[in-house]
Amino acid sequence: MADIIKLEKVSKIYGDKIKTQVLFDLDLAFERGSFNSIIGASGSGKSTLLNIIGTLDKPTTGNVLIGDKDVSILAKKQLADLRNSTLGFIFQFHYLLPEFTALENVLMPHRIKGGGVDKSTLKKAEELMEMVGLSKVKNNPANNMSGGQQQRTAIARALMNSPEIILADEPTGNLDSDSTENIYKILRDINENSGTTFVVITHDRRIAEKADRIVEIKDGRIEMDVKR
Numbered sequence: 001m002a003d004i005i006k007l008e009k010v011s012k013i014y015g016d017k018i019k020t021q022v023l024f025d026l027d028l029a030f031e032r033g034s035f036n037s038i039i040g041a042s043g044s045g046k047s048t049l050l051n052i053i054g055t056l057d058k059p060t061t062g063n064v065l066i067g068d069k070d071v072s073i074l075a076k077k078q079l080a081d082l083r084n085s086t087l088g089f090i091f092q093f094h095y096l097l098p099e100f101t102a103l104e105n106v107l108m109p110h111r112i113k114g115g116g117v118d119k120s121t122l123k124k125a126e127e128l129m130e131m132v133g134l135s136k137v138k139n140n141p142a143n144n145m146s147g148g149q150q151q152r153t154a155i156a157r158a159l160m161n162s163p164e165i166i167l168a169d170e171p172t173g174n175l176d177s178d179s180t181e182n183i184y185k186i187l188r189d190i191n192e193n194s195g196t197t198f199v200v201i202t203h204d205r206r207i208a209e210k211a212d213r214i215v216e217i218k219d220g221r222i223e224m225d226v227k228r
Contacts, residue, residue, distance in 0.1 A: 003065075004032040004165060004197050005053055010062035012048055012220075022048045023220045025062070030213075032164075033195040035188065037202055037211035045220040046201050047169055053199060054087055054167045055079050067164070084113050088158030088196075090168040094150045096142035102153045103129060103138040109160040128156040132186055148179035155186060159196075166190070168200040172207070184210055 005028075012023040022045045030036055040046040051057040052064060055071050064071045066086060071079065083089075088109075096105045106125045107117055129138045132152040137145060142153065151171065158166055168187070172180040184207060191198050200211065208214050209228070216224035 002032050003029040005030040006065040008063040010059040013060040035191045035198045035211050036213045037200050037208035038215045039208045040217035044217045046217045050169055050201055086164050088163035088166045090154055090158050090171045094154040098143040101139050106156045132156050165197045
């Protein structure tokens with residue numbers, strides 16, 4: 001199967017006078033439709049790696065390809081369009097807008113894209129809410145929901161523009177074990193039913209082992225890369 005994400009000799013150095021190298025010449029690719037986990041200790045470079053894949057940060061050296069696009073040659077607006085159309089993000093902190101309802105939060109990526117909310121768009125958002133089990137609370141203010149409900153809302157929001165890739169950074173880091181299992185079941189169902197590619201950062205090896213592939217980062221280098 002073809003690669004949808006490819007990193008070629010990617011390094012990342014922060015600082016000018018005092019330089020700190022976080023990633024070292026990484027060569028890494030992810031197949032379209034695969035479900036991958038990235039593990040590593042705090043400070044290993046895994047979040048930096050995810051941010052570079054998501055075009056939220058740039059490598060100091062090396063190339064990043066998303067689909068057939070070399071992101072290093074894209075202008076800011078092109079990168080923003082790529083993020084909004086091709087990439088979906090799920091973070092440890094859900095970053096819902098508290099002044100809006102759950103449903104309105106799910107619709108936000110579509111609004112940012114510049115689209116009006118017609119009947120078909122609203123129907124899609126409601127179907128996503130149903131898929132993550134939140135139909136009954138879709139009109140609740142975002143800050144009037146449990147942590148698990150807020151994170152499921154964030155998942156629905158990430159799917160609103162039908163991205164080819166979902167990037168998740170510790171998506172269950174603040175949840176209890178039952179909510180964690182529920183969230184990962186939702187993610188795997190999306191992967192299997194929609195063919196969406198997932199790259200998930202987690203510090204929990206038990207959760208990582210649910211993926212098809214585990215990449216372990218240690219001190220900015222690939223320590224282990226195992227397909228299951």
